Amino acid sequence: MSGKSAAHRIADDVYKAELQRLQTEFVKLQEWVRTTGARVVVIFEGRDAAGKGGAIKRITESLNPRVVRVAALPAPTERERGQWYFQRYAAALPTRGEITLFDRSWYNRAGVEKVMGFCTPDEHSRFLEQAPVFEQLLVDDGILLRKYWFSVSQGEQLRRFRKRRNDPLRRWKLSPMDLEAVNRWDDYSRARDEMMAHTDVAASPWYVVESEIKKHARLNMMAHLLSTIPYSEVALRQVDLPERPVDTGNYQRPDRENYRYVPDYAATLTREA
Template identity: 60%
Template sequence: MGKRLDKHLYEHELKRLQSGLVDMQAWVQASGARVVVIFEGRDAAGKGSTIKRVTEYLNPRVTRIVALPSPTERERTQWYFQRYVPHLPAAGEIVLMDRSWYNRAGVERVMGYCTDAQYERFLHQVPTFERMLVEDGILLLKYWFSVSDIEQENRFRSRADDHMRRWKLSPNDLLSITKWEDYSRAKDAMIARTDIPEAPWFEVDNEDKRRGRINMIAHLLSQVPYTLLDRPAVDIPPRPAAGGYLRPPMEESNYVPDVAADLEAAAAAEAAATDHGPIPIRRS
Protein backbone atom coordinates (compact mmCIF):
# COMPACT_ATOMS: atom_id res chain seq x y z
CA MET A 1 0.00 0.00 0.00
CA GLY A 2 1.23 3.52 -0.82
CA LYS A 3 1.37 6.64 1.29
CA ARG A 4 -1.46 7.73 3.55
CA LEU A 5 -4.54 8.86 1.68
CA ASP A 6 -4.93 12.64 1.58
CA LYS A 7 -7.20 13.77 4.42
CA HIS A 8 -9.38 16.01 2.22
CA LEU A 9 -9.91 13.25 -0.33
CA TYR A 10 -10.64 10.79 2.48
CA GLU A 11 -13.19 12.95 4.25
CA HIS A 12 -15.00 13.88 1.01
CA GLU A 13 -15.25 10.28 -0.18
CA LEU A 14 -16.15 8.96 3.27
CA LYS A 15 -19.09 11.34 3.46
CA ARG A 16 -20.27 10.21 0.02
CA LEU A 17 -20.00 6.55 0.99
CA GLN A 18 -21.78 7.15 4.30
CA SER A 19 -24.63 8.70 2.32
CA GLY A 20 -24.75 5.46 0.35
CA LEU A 21 -24.91 3.49 3.60
CA VAL A 22 -27.97 5.51 4.63
CA ASP A 23 -29.60 4.66 1.28
CA MET A 24 -28.65 1.00 1.73
CA GLN A 25 -30.15 0.90 5.22
CA ALA A 26 -33.41 2.40 3.92
CA TRP A 27 -33.59 -0.36 1.29
CA VAL A 28 -32.87 -3.05 3.88
CA GLN A 29 -35.74 -1.76 6.01
CA ALA A 30 -38.16 -1.51 3.12
CA SER A 31 -37.26 -4.83 1.50
CA GLY A 32 -37.03 -6.88 4.68
CA ALA A 33 -33.49 -7.96 3.81
CA ARG A 34 -31.22 -9.46 6.47
CA VAL A 35 -27.54 -8.54 6.38
CA VAL A 36 -24.64 -9.84 8.49
CA VAL A 37 -21.20 -8.27 8.13
CA ILE A 38 -18.30 -9.97 9.92
CA PHE A 39 -15.23 -7.92 10.88
CA GLU A 40 -12.22 -10.08 11.66
CA GLY A 41 -8.48 -9.48 11.78
CA ARG A 42 -5.51 -9.12 14.06
CA ASP A 43 -5.62 -7.05 17.22
CA ALA A 44 -5.31 -3.33 16.39
CA ALA A 45 -6.06 -4.00 12.72
CA GLY A 46 -8.68 -1.23 12.68
CA LYS A 47 -11.92 -3.20 12.81
CA GLY A 48 -13.55 -1.07 15.48
CA SER A 49 -12.70 2.28 13.90
CA THR A 50 -14.08 1.08 10.57
CA ILE A 51 -17.31 -0.06 12.22
CA LYS A 52 -17.56 3.37 13.83
CA ARG A 53 -17.46 5.04 10.39
CA VAL A 54 -19.96 2.57 8.96
CA THR A 55 -22.51 3.23 11.69
CA GLU A 56 -21.94 6.97 12.20
CA TYR A 57 -25.14 8.04 10.43
CA LEU A 58 -27.14 4.83 10.65
CA ASN A 59 -30.12 4.06 12.87
CA PRO A 60 -28.92 1.90 15.79
CA ARG A 61 -32.35 0.27 15.95
CA VAL A 62 -31.78 -1.05 12.43
CA THR A 63 -28.00 -1.50 12.29
CA ARG A 64 -26.68 -3.24 15.41
CA ILE A 65 -23.12 -3.89 16.51
CA VAL A 66 -22.50 -7.28 18.11
CA ALA A 67 -19.31 -7.58 20.17
CA LEU A 68 -19.71 -10.52 22.51
CA PRO A 69 -17.60 -10.88 25.67
CA SER A 70 -15.87 -14.09 26.68
CA PRO A 71 -18.35 -16.96 27.00
CA THR A 72 -19.80 -17.79 30.39
CA GLU A 73 -19.39 -21.20 31.99
CA ARG A 74 -22.86 -22.14 30.76
CA GLU A 75 -22.16 -20.93 27.23
CA ARG A 76 -19.02 -23.04 27.10
CA THR A 77 -21.23 -26.14 27.41
CA GLN A 78 -23.53 -25.10 24.53
CA TRP A 79 -23.22 -25.89 20.85
CA TYR A 80 -20.54 -23.44 19.80
CA PHE A 81 -22.73 -21.41 17.41
CA GLN A 82 -25.62 -21.24 19.86
CA ARG A 83 -24.55 -18.01 21.54
CA TYR A 84 -24.34 -16.25 18.16
CA VAL A 85 -27.70 -17.32 16.74
CA PRO A 86 -29.84 -14.97 18.92
CA HIS A 87 -27.92 -12.01 17.51
CA LEU A 88 -28.69 -12.77 13.87
CA PRO A 89 -30.89 -10.18 12.11
CA ALA A 90 -34.63 -10.30 11.62
CA ALA A 91 -36.24 -8.78 8.52
CA GLY A 92 -35.07 -5.25 7.84
CA GLU A 93 -31.99 -5.44 10.08
CA ILE A 94 -28.21 -5.21 9.64
CA VAL A 95 -25.82 -6.83 12.11
CA LEU A 96 -22.15 -5.86 12.23
CA MET A 97 -20.06 -8.40 14.13
CA ASP A 98 -16.95 -6.99 15.78
CA ARG A 99 -15.34 -10.41 15.86
CA SER A 100 -17.59 -13.40 15.44
CA TRP A 101 -17.73 -17.18 15.62
CA TYR A 102 -14.29 -17.09 13.99
CA ASN A 103 -12.81 -16.47 17.44
CA ARG A 104 -12.48 -20.24 17.61
CA ALA A 105 -10.22 -20.33 14.57
CA GLY A 106 -8.11 -17.41 15.77
CA VAL A 107 -7.72 -16.36 19.40
CA GLU A 108 -9.04 -19.62 20.87
CA ARG A 109 -6.82 -21.72 18.62
CA VAL A 110 -3.63 -19.72 19.17
CA MET A 111 -4.10 -19.13 22.90
CA GLY A 112 -5.15 -22.71 23.63
CA TYR A 113 -8.67 -21.81 24.78
CA CYS A 114 -10.17 -24.69 22.80
CA THR A 115 -9.13 -28.28 22.25
CA ASP A 116 -7.89 -29.65 18.95
CA ALA A 117 -11.16 -31.58 18.64
CA GLN A 118 -13.25 -28.43 19.18
CA TYR A 119 -11.15 -26.56 16.64
CA GLU A 120 -11.51 -29.26 13.99
CA ARG A 121 -15.24 -29.56 14.68
CA PHE A 122 -15.62 -25.83 14.18
CA LEU A 123 -13.80 -25.83 10.83
CA HIS A 124 -15.93 -28.78 9.73
CA GLN A 125 -19.23 -27.22 10.81
CA VAL A 126 -18.80 -23.54 9.93
CA PRO A 127 -19.18 -23.92 6.14
CA THR A 128 -22.42 -25.84 6.69
CA PHE A 129 -23.62 -23.27 9.24
CA GLU A 130 -22.93 -20.38 6.89
CA ARG A 131 -24.51 -22.14 3.92
CA MET A 132 -27.65 -22.55 6.04
CA LEU A 133 -27.68 -18.83 6.77
CA VAL A 134 -27.25 -17.92 3.11
CA GLU A 135 -29.82 -20.49 1.95
CA ASP A 136 -32.30 -18.94 4.36
CA GLY A 137 -31.83 -15.57 2.67
CA ILE A 138 -29.25 -13.86 4.89
CA LEU A 139 -26.64 -11.81 3.04
CA LEU A 140 -23.38 -12.77 4.77
CA LEU A 141 -20.23 -10.73 4.16
CA LYS A 142 -16.88 -11.61 5.77
CA TYR A 143 -13.98 -9.14 5.95
CA TRP A 144 -10.47 -9.81 7.20
CA PHE A 145 -8.52 -6.66 8.14
CA SER A 146 -4.82 -7.08 7.43
CA VAL A 147 -2.00 -5.07 9.01
CA SER A 148 1.78 -5.52 9.21
CA ASP A 149 3.62 -6.49 12.36
CA ILE A 150 5.37 -3.11 12.48
CA GLU A 151 2.13 -1.14 12.16
CA GLN A 152 0.40 -3.34 14.73
CA GLU A 153 3.17 -2.66 17.25
CA ASN A 154 3.00 1.08 16.50
CA ARG A 155 -0.73 1.07 17.22
CA PHE A 156 -0.21 -0.87 20.44
CA ARG A 157 2.38 1.65 21.61
CA SER A 158 0.08 4.53 20.68
CA ARG A 159 -2.69 3.02 22.78
CA ALA A 160 -0.35 2.35 25.69
CA ASP A 161 0.64 6.03 25.72
CA ASP A 162 -2.96 7.27 25.60
CA HIS A 163 -4.89 6.83 28.85
CA MET A 164 -8.18 7.26 26.94
CA ARG A 165 -7.45 4.27 24.72
CA ARG A 166 -5.35 2.10 27.02
CA TRP A 167 -8.42 0.02 27.88
CA LYS A 168 -8.25 -1.39 24.35
CA LEU A 169 -5.09 -3.31 25.23
CA SER A 170 -6.05 -6.66 26.73
CA PRO A 171 -3.52 -9.26 27.90
CA ASN A 172 -4.33 -11.27 24.77
CA ASP A 173 -3.59 -8.22 22.61
CA LEU A 174 -0.13 -7.85 24.11
CA LEU A 175 0.62 -11.56 23.77
CA SER A 176 -0.33 -11.42 20.09
CA ILE A 177 2.96 -9.62 19.39
CA THR A 178 4.87 -12.69 20.58
CA LYS A 179 2.62 -15.02 18.57
CA TRP A 180 2.61 -13.24 15.22
CA GLU A 181 3.48 -16.31 13.15
CA ASP A 182 1.05 -18.50 15.10
CA TYR A 183 -1.75 -16.10 14.23
CA SER A 184 -0.58 -16.03 10.62
CA ARG A 185 -0.77 -19.82 10.38
CA ALA A 186 -4.17 -19.85 12.08
CA LYS A 187 -5.49 -17.22 9.67
CA ASP A 188 -4.18 -19.09 6.63
CA ALA A 189 -5.77 -22.34 7.79
CA MET A 190 -9.05 -20.60 8.55
CA ILE A 191 -9.26 -18.96 5.13
CA ALA A 192 -8.37 -22.20 3.37
CA ARG A 193 -11.15 -24.12 5.15
CA THR A 194 -13.90 -21.47 5.28
CA ASP A 195 -13.58 -19.44 2.06
CA ILE A 196 -16.66 -20.90 0.40
CA PRO A 197 -18.50 -19.65 -2.72
CA GLU A 198 -21.64 -18.92 -0.71
CA ALA A 199 -19.70 -16.78 1.80
CA PRO A 200 -16.22 -15.85 0.55
CA TRP A 201 -13.63 -13.94 2.54
CA PHE A 202 -12.67 -10.43 1.45
CA GLU A 203 -9.34 -9.05 2.68
CA VAL A 204 -8.90 -5.37 3.56
CA ASP A 205 -5.38 -3.95 3.50
CA ASN A 206 -5.68 -1.66 6.52
CA GLU A 207 -2.08 -0.50 6.88
CA ASP A 208 -3.49 2.96 6.15
CA LYS A 209 -6.80 3.21 7.98
CA ARG A 210 -8.13 5.92 5.69
CA ARG A 211 -7.61 3.80 2.58
CA GLY A 212 -8.88 0.69 4.31
CA ARG A 213 -12.13 2.33 5.43
CA ILE A 214 -12.84 3.76 2.00
CA ASN A 215 -12.11 0.46 0.28
CA MET A 216 -14.13 -1.63 2.73
CA ILE A 217 -17.24 0.57 2.71
CA ALA A 218 -17.18 0.91 -1.08
CA HIS A 219 -16.98 -2.88 -1.38
CA LEU A 220 -19.79 -3.40 1.14
CA LEU A 221 -22.06 -1.11 -0.87
CA SER A 222 -21.20 -3.01 -4.06
CA GLN A 223 -22.19 -6.32 -2.46
CA VAL A 224 -25.65 -5.32 -1.22
CA PRO A 225 -28.15 -5.17 -4.12
CA TYR A 226 -29.93 -2.09 -2.82
CA THR A 227 -31.85 0.42 -4.90
CA LEU A 228 -32.57 4.06 -4.19
CA LEU A 229 -35.99 4.59 -2.70
CA ASP A 230 -38.25 7.57 -3.16
CA ARG A 231 -38.57 8.85 0.37
CA PRO A 232 -41.15 11.53 1.07
CA ALA A 233 -39.94 14.91 2.20
CA VAL A 234 -40.23 15.59 5.90
CA ASP A 235 -43.04 18.06 6.54
CA ILE A 236 -42.52 19.78 9.88
CA PRO A 237 -45.89 21.02 11.17
CA PRO A 238 -46.30 24.65 12.21
CA ARG A 239 -45.94 25.38 15.89
CA PRO A 240 -49.33 26.16 17.47
CA ALA A 241 -49.94 29.45 19.23
CA ALA A 242 -49.05 29.70 22.88
CA GLY A 243 -51.76 28.31 25.14
CA GLY A 244 -50.95 30.01 28.41
CA TYR A 245 -48.29 27.63 29.70
CA LEU A 246 -45.94 29.19 32.24
CA ARG A 247 -42.64 27.52 32.91
CA PRO A 248 -41.62 27.24 36.57
CA PRO A 249 -38.86 29.65 37.65
CA MET A 250 -35.48 28.48 36.34
CA GLU A 251 -33.90 28.83 39.77
CA GLU A 252 -36.15 26.01 40.96
CA SER A 253 -34.52 23.58 38.52
CA ASN A 254 -31.34 21.72 39.38
CA TYR A 255 -29.17 22.69 36.40
CA VAL A 256 -25.71 21.25 35.87
CA PRO A 257 -22.93 23.80 36.49
CA ASP A 258 -22.14 26.00 33.48
CA VAL A 259 -18.60 24.76 32.91
CA ALA A 260 -18.72 26.09 29.35
CA ALA A 261 -19.14 29.64 30.67
CA ASP A 262 -16.11 29.14 32.91
CA LEU A 263 -14.09 28.05 29.88
CA GLU A 264 -15.17 31.14 27.95
CA ALA A 265 -14.27 33.42 30.84
CA ALA A 266 -10.85 31.81 31.26
CA ALA A 267 -10.15 32.05 27.53
CA ALA A 268 -11.20 35.71 27.45
CA ALA A 269 -8.99 36.49 30.44
CA GLU A 270 -5.99 34.80 28.86
CA ALA A 271 -6.60 36.59 25.57
CA ALA A 272 -6.79 39.94 27.36
CA ALA A 273 -3.60 39.22 29.30
CA THR A 274 -1.61 38.32 26.21
CA ASP A 275 -3.35 40.87 23.95
CA HIS A 276 -3.36 38.35 21.12
CA GLY A 277 -7.10 38.23 20.65
CA PRO A 278 -9.32 35.18 21.11
CA ILE A 279 -7.63 31.83 21.43
CA PRO A 280 -8.21 29.91 18.18
CA ILE A 281 -10.15 26.68 18.39
CA ARG A 282 -8.10 23.72 17.22
CA ARG A 283 -9.85 20.90 15.44
CA SER A 284 -8.32 17.63 14.38
Protein backbone atom coordinates (compact mmCIF):
# COMPACT_ATOMS: atom_id res chain seq x y z
CA MET A 1 0.00 0.00 0.00
CA SER A 2 3.04 2.27 0.22
CA GLY A 3 4.48 3.84 -2.86
CA LYS A 4 5.29 7.42 -1.98
CA SER A 5 8.72 8.54 -3.10
CA ALA A 6 11.21 9.35 -0.39
CA ALA A 7 12.96 11.90 -2.62
CA HIS A 8 11.29 14.95 -1.08
CA ARG A 9 11.71 15.32 2.67
CA ILE A 10 10.82 18.26 4.85
CA ALA A 11 13.72 20.09 6.45
CA ASP A 12 14.63 19.13 10.00
CA ASP A 13 13.89 22.59 11.38
CA VAL A 14 10.44 22.53 9.76
CA TYR A 15 9.81 19.06 11.19
CA LYS A 16 10.87 20.05 14.70
CA ALA A 17 8.77 23.21 14.69
CA GLU A 18 5.66 21.43 13.45
CA LEU A 19 6.19 18.52 15.83
CA GLN A 20 6.35 20.93 18.75
CA ARG A 21 3.17 22.67 17.57
CA LEU A 22 1.33 19.36 17.29
CA GLN A 23 2.61 18.18 20.67
CA THR A 24 1.28 21.41 22.17
CA GLU A 25 -2.11 20.61 20.64
CA PHE A 26 -1.96 17.14 22.18
CA VAL A 27 -1.48 18.75 25.60
CA LYS A 28 -4.67 20.72 24.91
CA LEU A 29 -6.41 17.50 23.85
CA GLN A 30 -5.22 15.79 27.02
CA GLU A 31 -6.63 18.56 29.22
CA TRP A 32 -9.91 18.55 27.30
CA VAL A 33 -10.22 14.79 27.80
CA ARG A 34 -9.33 15.07 31.48
CA THR A 35 -11.80 17.85 32.24
CA THR A 36 -14.72 16.65 30.09
CA GLY A 37 -14.44 12.96 30.99
CA ALA A 38 -14.10 11.92 27.36
CA ARG A 39 -12.68 8.49 26.52
CA VAL A 40 -10.37 8.07 23.54
CA VAL A 41 -8.94 4.87 22.05
CA VAL A 42 -6.34 4.99 19.29
CA ILE A 43 -5.19 1.79 17.59
CA PHE A 44 -1.76 1.64 15.98
CA GLU A 45 -1.35 -1.26 13.56
CA GLY A 46 0.94 -2.07 10.67
CA ARG A 47 3.85 -4.24 9.71
CA ASP A 48 6.90 -4.58 11.92
CA ALA A 49 9.16 -1.50 11.69
CA ALA A 50 6.39 0.55 10.07
CA GLY A 51 6.81 3.38 12.58
CA LYS A 52 4.04 2.74 15.10
CA GLY A 53 6.24 3.03 18.16
CA GLY A 54 7.93 6.19 16.92
CA ALA A 55 4.58 7.90 16.42
CA ILE A 56 3.40 6.85 19.88
CA LYS A 57 6.60 8.16 21.43
CA ARG A 58 6.20 11.59 19.83
CA ILE A 59 2.58 11.81 20.93
CA THR A 60 3.19 10.85 24.55
CA GLU A 61 6.55 12.38 25.43
CA SER A 62 5.01 15.62 26.77
CA LEU A 63 1.80 14.12 28.14
CA ASN A 64 0.67 12.94 31.56
CA PRO A 65 0.98 9.13 31.79
CA ARG A 66 -1.90 9.14 34.29
CA VAL A 67 -4.17 10.45 31.54
CA VAL A 68 -2.60 9.00 28.40
CA ARG A 69 -1.67 5.34 28.70
CA VAL A 70 0.03 3.04 26.20
CA ALA A 71 -1.32 -0.51 26.06
CA ALA A 72 1.24 -2.91 24.58
CA LEU A 73 0.00 -6.30 25.67
CA PRO A 74 2.37 -9.28 25.69
CA ALA A 75 1.50 -12.72 24.35
CA PRO A 76 -1.60 -14.06 26.11
CA THR A 77 -1.20 -16.28 29.14
CA GLU A 78 -2.70 -19.75 29.29
CA ARG A 79 -5.62 -18.33 31.27
CA GLU A 80 -6.17 -15.53 28.76
CA ARG A 81 -6.15 -18.01 25.90
CA GLY A 82 -9.15 -19.66 27.53
CA GLN A 83 -11.11 -16.41 27.75
CA TRP A 84 -13.24 -14.49 25.28
CA TYR A 85 -10.72 -13.14 22.78
CA PHE A 86 -11.51 -9.46 23.35
CA GLN A 87 -11.52 -9.77 27.15
CA ARG A 88 -7.93 -8.79 27.89
CA TYR A 89 -8.15 -5.85 25.50
CA ALA A 90 -11.39 -4.68 27.09
CA ALA A 91 -9.57 -4.55 30.44
CA ALA A 92 -7.18 -1.97 28.96
CA LEU A 93 -9.90 0.38 27.72
CA PRO A 94 -9.94 3.88 29.24
CA THR A 95 -12.16 5.13 31.97
CA ARG A 96 -13.57 8.67 31.97
CA GLY A 97 -10.91 11.27 31.32
CA GLU A 98 -8.38 8.90 29.79
CA ILE A 99 -6.76 8.17 26.44
CA THR A 100 -5.48 4.69 25.61
CA LEU A 101 -3.04 4.15 22.75
CA PHE A 102 -2.92 0.52 21.66
CA ASP A 103 0.53 -0.39 20.34
CA ARG A 104 -0.96 -3.31 18.44
CA SER A 105 -4.38 -4.41 19.51
CA TRP A 106 -7.08 -7.02 19.08
CA TYR A 107 -6.11 -6.96 15.41
CA ASN A 108 -3.25 -9.31 16.26
CA ARG A 109 -5.73 -12.03 15.40
CA ALA A 110 -6.16 -10.68 11.88
CA GLY A 111 -2.41 -10.40 11.30
CA VAL A 112 0.31 -12.30 13.11
CA GLU A 113 -2.02 -14.92 14.60
CA LYS A 114 -3.54 -15.65 11.20
CA VAL A 115 -0.22 -15.74 9.32
CA MET A 116 1.78 -17.66 11.93
CA GLY A 117 -0.97 -20.16 12.68
CA PHE A 118 -1.52 -19.01 16.28
CA CYS A 119 -5.27 -19.20 15.78
CA THR A 120 -7.53 -21.60 13.91
CA PRO A 121 -9.31 -20.64 10.67
CA ASP A 122 -12.60 -20.64 12.58
CA GLU A 123 -11.19 -18.31 15.24
CA HIS A 124 -9.93 -15.99 12.54
CA SER A 125 -13.26 -15.93 10.70
CA ARG A 126 -15.12 -15.35 13.96
CA PHE A 127 -12.84 -12.44 14.76
CA LEU A 128 -13.50 -10.74 11.43
CA GLU A 129 -17.23 -11.01 12.13
CA GLN A 130 -17.04 -9.89 15.75
CA ALA A 131 -14.50 -7.03 15.54
CA PRO A 132 -16.92 -4.53 13.93
CA VAL A 133 -19.60 -5.52 16.45
CA PHE A 134 -17.20 -5.09 19.37
CA GLU A 135 -16.11 -1.71 18.07
CA GLN A 136 -19.70 -0.63 17.50
CA LEU A 137 -20.34 -1.32 21.19
CA LEU A 138 -17.41 0.91 22.12
CA VAL A 139 -18.59 3.72 19.87
CA ASP A 140 -22.19 3.41 21.07
CA ASP A 141 -20.95 3.75 24.65
CA GLY A 142 -19.31 7.06 23.78
CA ILE A 143 -15.71 6.03 23.22
CA LEU A 144 -13.92 7.98 20.49
CA LEU A 145 -12.23 5.19 18.51
CA ARG A 146 -9.60 5.80 15.85
CA LYS A 147 -7.73 3.10 13.91
CA TYR A 148 -4.46 3.70 12.03
CA TRP A 149 -2.57 1.36 9.73
CA PHE A 150 1.07 2.34 9.14
CA SER A 151 2.02 1.27 5.63
CA VAL A 152 5.63 0.64 4.62
CA SER A 153 7.19 -0.95 1.54
CA GLN A 154 9.06 -4.24 1.60
CA GLY A 155 12.36 -2.60 0.75
CA GLU A 156 12.03 0.07 3.43
CA GLN A 157 11.05 -2.50 6.06
CA LEU A 158 14.15 -4.54 5.28
CA ARG A 159 16.32 -1.41 5.42
CA ARG A 160 14.96 -0.61 8.88
CA PHE A 161 15.54 -4.19 10.04
CA ARG A 162 19.18 -3.92 8.96
CA LYS A 163 19.53 -0.61 10.76
CA ARG A 164 18.16 -2.16 13.93
CA ARG A 165 20.54 -5.08 13.63
CA ASN A 166 23.52 -2.72 13.48
CA ASP A 167 22.38 -0.40 16.29
CA PRO A 168 23.20 -1.65 19.82
CA LEU A 169 20.51 0.61 21.26
CA ARG A 170 17.77 -0.83 19.05
CA ARG A 171 18.90 -4.37 18.37
CA TRP A 172 16.49 -5.63 21.01
CA LYS A 173 13.61 -4.56 18.75
CA LEU A 174 14.60 -7.12 16.12
CA SER A 175 12.94 -10.44 16.95
CA PRO A 176 12.75 -13.82 15.18
CA MET A 177 9.13 -12.93 14.39
CA ASP A 178 10.34 -9.85 12.52
CA LEU A 179 12.68 -11.94 10.42
CA GLU A 180 9.90 -14.41 9.66
CA ALA A 181 7.77 -11.48 8.49
CA VAL A 182 10.29 -10.85 5.70
CA ASN A 183 9.67 -14.31 4.26
CA ARG A 184 5.90 -14.05 4.69
CA TRP A 185 5.38 -10.64 3.14
CA ASP A 186 2.68 -11.79 0.74
CA ASP A 187 0.89 -13.73 3.48
CA TYR A 188 0.77 -10.61 5.63
CA SER A 189 -0.44 -8.59 2.64
CA ARG A 190 -3.33 -10.98 2.04
CA ALA A 191 -4.18 -11.00 5.75
CA ARG A 192 -4.22 -7.19 5.81
CA ASP A 193 -6.43 -7.01 2.73
CA GLU A 194 -8.93 -9.44 4.26
CA MET A 195 -8.88 -7.54 7.54
CA MET A 196 -9.57 -4.24 5.79
CA ALA A 197 -12.39 -5.76 3.75
CA HIS A 198 -14.21 -6.88 6.90
CA THR A 199 -13.37 -4.20 9.47
CA ASP A 200 -13.12 -0.92 7.54
CA VAL A 201 -16.66 0.13 8.42
CA ALA A 202 -18.42 3.47 8.81
CA ALA A 203 -18.53 3.37 12.61
CA SER A 204 -14.83 2.51 12.96
CA PRO A 205 -12.94 3.13 9.70
CA TRP A 206 -9.28 2.48 9.06
CA TYR A 207 -6.96 5.37 8.23
CA VAL A 208 -3.82 4.42 6.30
CA VAL A 209 -0.63 6.30 7.13
CA GLU A 210 2.00 6.27 4.40
CA SER A 211 5.08 5.52 6.48
CA GLU A 212 7.92 5.39 3.97
CA ILE A 213 9.30 8.57 5.54
CA LYS A 214 9.01 8.32 9.31
CA LYS A 215 8.95 12.02 10.08
CA HIS A 216 6.25 12.66 7.51
CA ALA A 217 4.21 9.76 8.85
CA ARG A 218 4.35 11.08 12.40
CA LEU A 219 3.22 14.57 11.44
CA ASN A 220 0.50 13.26 9.13
CA MET A 221 -0.90 10.86 11.69
CA MET A 222 -0.77 13.32 14.58
CA ALA A 223 -2.39 16.13 12.58
CA HIS A 224 -5.12 13.82 11.32
CA LEU A 225 -5.95 12.43 14.75
CA LEU A 226 -6.28 15.93 16.18
CA SER A 227 -8.54 16.93 13.28
CA THR A 228 -10.99 14.11 14.05
CA ILE A 229 -11.63 14.99 17.70
CA PRO A 230 -13.74 18.06 18.59
CA TYR A 231 -11.54 19.19 21.47
CA SER A 232 -11.13 22.75 22.63
CA GLU A 233 -8.57 24.53 24.74
CA VAL A 234 -9.34 24.37 28.45
CA ALA A 235 -8.45 27.40 30.53
CA LEU A 236 -6.06 26.17 33.19
CA ARG A 237 -6.04 27.64 36.67
CA GLN A 238 -3.40 30.30 37.06
CA VAL A 239 -0.77 29.21 39.55
CA ASP A 240 0.79 31.98 41.62
CA LEU A 241 4.11 30.93 43.06
CA PRO A 242 4.74 32.15 46.59
CA GLU A 243 7.79 34.15 47.50
CA ARG A 244 10.58 32.21 49.10
CA PRO A 245 9.84 32.21 52.83
CA VAL A 246 12.18 33.92 55.21
CA ASP A 247 14.55 31.58 56.99
CA THR A 248 13.29 31.41 60.57
CA GLY A 249 16.28 29.50 61.83
CA ASN A 250 14.00 26.81 63.26
CA TYR A 251 15.36 24.06 60.99
CA GLN A 252 18.87 22.71 60.90
CA ARG A 253 19.74 20.36 58.08
CA PRO A 254 21.50 17.14 59.14
CA ASP A 255 25.11 16.60 58.12
CA ARG A 256 25.66 15.20 54.62
CA GLU A 257 27.48 12.27 56.18
CA ASN A 258 24.11 10.96 57.37
CA TYR A 259 23.01 10.20 53.78
CA ARG A 260 24.21 8.01 50.94
CA TYR A 261 24.79 10.34 47.99
CA VAL A 262 25.17 9.05 44.45
CA PRO A 263 28.80 9.52 43.33
CA ASP A 264 29.38 12.52 41.05
CA TYR A 265 30.08 10.53 37.90
CA ALA A 266 29.42 13.59 35.72
CA ALA A 267 32.32 15.41 37.35
CA THR A 268 34.76 12.77 36.08
CA LEU A 269 33.57 13.45 32.54
CA THR A 270 34.05 17.17 33.02
CA ARG A 271 37.62 16.65 34.16
CA GLU A 272 38.33 14.36 31.20
CA ALA A 273 37.03 16.97 28.79
